[in-house]
Amino acid sequence: MLWLLILVSATGCEDDLTAVKLSDNAFTLYGIINPLEDIQAVRVYQIDEILTPIKPDPIDATVRSTDLDTGKSVEWQDSVVSFPDGKFGHVFWAPFKPEHGHRFRIEVERPGAAVASATTTVPPESVGEVLPYEVNGGLVTQPILWHDAPNLINIRVRYYTNVGRFDYDYNIAQEDVSEGKKVVIQIYDDTLIIFRRAIFDGIQDVILDRMDMRVVVTDEDWTPPGGVFDPHVFSVPGTFSNVDNGFGFLGSGYPAILEWRPSNDLRKELGFVEQ
């Protein structure tokens, strides 16, 4: 009898399933405020209920930026970009060149939805300086100071030699100092590889012509969680995000480069021959 009761009550149920319960957030945005560029751009995604390829139709969104230091507000233009792989993307852009040190807020809105917004501070103009090299127990290091830099990403050191060009990744090597950020190049370790390569290639006299350091000077927020820009880590929304009422990331920054010729003393110390 109980069984029949259960059965009868169960037959009345037809359970529908909502596999996707749409987020309260309406937009995801990715953008970089670059003080070296005359045009600023931000990529905007609508949060869709069904996964379909992005269509070239305009999206119902208004993008506006505000310079919080001057109060100047600019409405950005929508553009549909067709990528080489056949996909489309919505890139909003505005023709202005932001000032170093200014704070900018980007807002993406549409009627009836919460405004997605993010704020970033354009990093000050930073200049690199080659500090005196240091010798410690036979190990030679070369410190570089980036004045007033809040944060650095994509730090790469390049050696130009007669053996070839050698690039080294220094992404996790920056130190906080009162003047800015200091990066210590492990120049002795790096050049060992160059000398091994020279031996392999049969080159006896190795010449170090010059060096450079390439960085991206960014605002303080633009730091990847875990120290690595891993798309699998970022694939979970919210992992690397500073957008309120939305997803994505807004950063500000610009590329910078410092070139120099190592001193003769340093080259001699490392075993390079003079040109």
Place this chain on the structure above:
Amino acid sequence: MSGFHFLHRSLALRQTCLVTFLSTLVALLFLGAYTSIEVRAQNGTIRGFITDLDSGQSLPNANVSLTDSTGTVLGTVANTDGFYAIGQLAAGMYIFEASYVGYKSFVDTLYITAVRITSLSAALESHRREVGEITVDAEGRTGAASITAGLQTILPADIEMIPSPDINGDLASYLSALPGFVTIGDQGGQFFIRGGEPWQNLVLLDGMVIYQPFHILGFFSAFPTEILNSVDVYAGGFGAKYGGRISSVIDVKSRNGNLNRFSGSASLSTFLASATVEGPIDRNHQFSFLASYRKSVIQHGAARLVDQPIPYEFSDFFGKLYGEINDNSRVSVSFIQTSDKGTQENDITLTPLAEVSWKNQAVGARWVVLPGNTAVLADFTFSYSRLESKLGPELDPTRSSLTSQFNTAADMTFYGGAADVRWGLFARTLKLSTELDGLYQNVESKTEYLTEVGIYVEPDFKPSPGLTLSPSLRIHAFPSKRNTYIEPRLRVVYERRKSTFSGAAGIYHQEIVGVTDRRDATSIFTAWTAIPNTGKVPSSIHLILGYGHRPTPEISISAEVYQKWYSNLFIAEWTGFPQLTTRLQTADGNAHGIDLRFEIQKRHVYGHLTYGLSWVEYEAQQASLELWFGSNTFPFRPAHDRRHQVNVLLGTRFEGVNLTARWQFGSGLPYTRAQGFDGLVLLDDVVNLFEQPGFRRVIYEKPFNGELPAYHRLDVSADYSFYVKGAAITLQASVLNVYDRRNIFYVDIFTQQRTDQLPLVPSIGMKVAFQ
């Protein structure tokens, strides 16, 4: 010769040496057992086989008792080969009785002398009963009362009680009626047993490992009921005889062909066509054969009835040769081949329908021998098993997996009266080849060879009436990986009047894993591979406590609580990219619950009610968890965590018609809800947003925090049997999902397309059996 070839040959040579060494050791063990028992046999022993008089078929679990002149009763139960032995008997007169449900008891008086083995085999005569009649097991060998610490013995008659789309019933339908056995759906053919995943279940047929033992349509196993003799199902807590898996064991024993006369059957239903034939090979009735073939006819039958595609087809063939060399020696050779093919939607790349297929092949030989004047039963098994799985176009599959295994084992049982002792040796070589199209990003596509050797000892002590203690120990090693495992286990059964108390515990390890994408519950394709060389080996600890009670001969109840702790499971990593992933992460697991059963058997009524309450929790250990959820581990409910499970079965006989109805209910399974879809542009530099296409991304909620709707369904079946000129004809009509419940199979989160399990499916069938 290159270094690689030299290394390869060296490994192969080492494996060959190991097998040779093991074979020699088996022989030495055999001789040792022979001589030692010969010396020890200072008291009388009786032994023999209990068989069916008509067919010569062994009767597993038949009761055997000896009553001495003082009225003291000594008893035992025949094993799956129908073999029994009682040792340590004082010389004297005894009344011997062998009994089995549905058979007339065999009674004899005999004198047993000391220092001697008395052989007495009994062929029992079946009660004449109507074909199709419900058999009442008044002695409680099957059903709820027979369950002890996770072990249940299933007989073909039990399976036939459960409504099935096929007239013969099927083991898969029976298993799905057991509490603690979770299936994802009608399609896919995968069982999760008390929290364990399908790749953690050991399935044996006559000692042969069957890697994918269920057909692609979940109603059907690879084992037709027509070939079954008995099935021992350990939902956990299995003894040291079994190993290499960390969740459960399904040990299928096929029956032997009829030694005395030819017989056979053929059946056709809207799902299956099948035929079975058996008979003696020689005039002395010492050798017999048994062959069975089944092939799905879904596209011509059921699919037309429901007017929707059921894109699955499968077949299986089983053959067995059996011989009784003499009173003390029996041999058999078994062969099975299964083939499954179907299509399923692939992923968001929407390569429309991906074909998935697999083939099992296994061949094995057994030699069961009673050495001379001893109380020892020796069982030697040699077998070869193979599984080939493919996903993708038939001629150019994107993923494939080929697993083969050569297995040798020697199992001995010494019947010592107060203690029976089983022990054995085994050696296995495995070849595991995988081609995974780069999708399994931290599992290399490669071919691996593994060798496993080991020993076990499993005594049954009977220190007092009704109490059986079975401590056991299994030691097995993988020389090529330099891993050795010592696995102590314990089973205890205490019978007192109408009640049975039982318990089991054990430690288990597993060196090969079935890699599948469990994030997608519908994923059928499984790639078998050796565990990655991370130093982490999947392992588990089981604990089971059970109670059974039989207040009347017709009613039995049982309750079991269980706990399984899992370590180092390999599960798919999480990602927000809308594609299937098989990147692996390790996880620990915890499964616990309670299974309850109530069962009634009367002459014309059979019914059971089962309820399973369980919790399965995994704790993931993916490196990114700290960044995502603020903790370096993350607990979640895996996709097979079914909290409540109810099965109601009623069977009766009315006007010669057997009527059965089964209602099953399962609470909703977890799934990962999404909040929509956006995109990801990787800002790892001052990128030009006009040139970066980015990736599509799923905005998932926390993993497995959603729950699918509950599953429930009513199946009914009626069959009627009659004789025409000596042939037994059975007609069957059944309806699956009587009230056409829209049970969800899966929802494609990306497209929100819902796929349901089978709708109302009527089915008819006819079977003709002849002798």
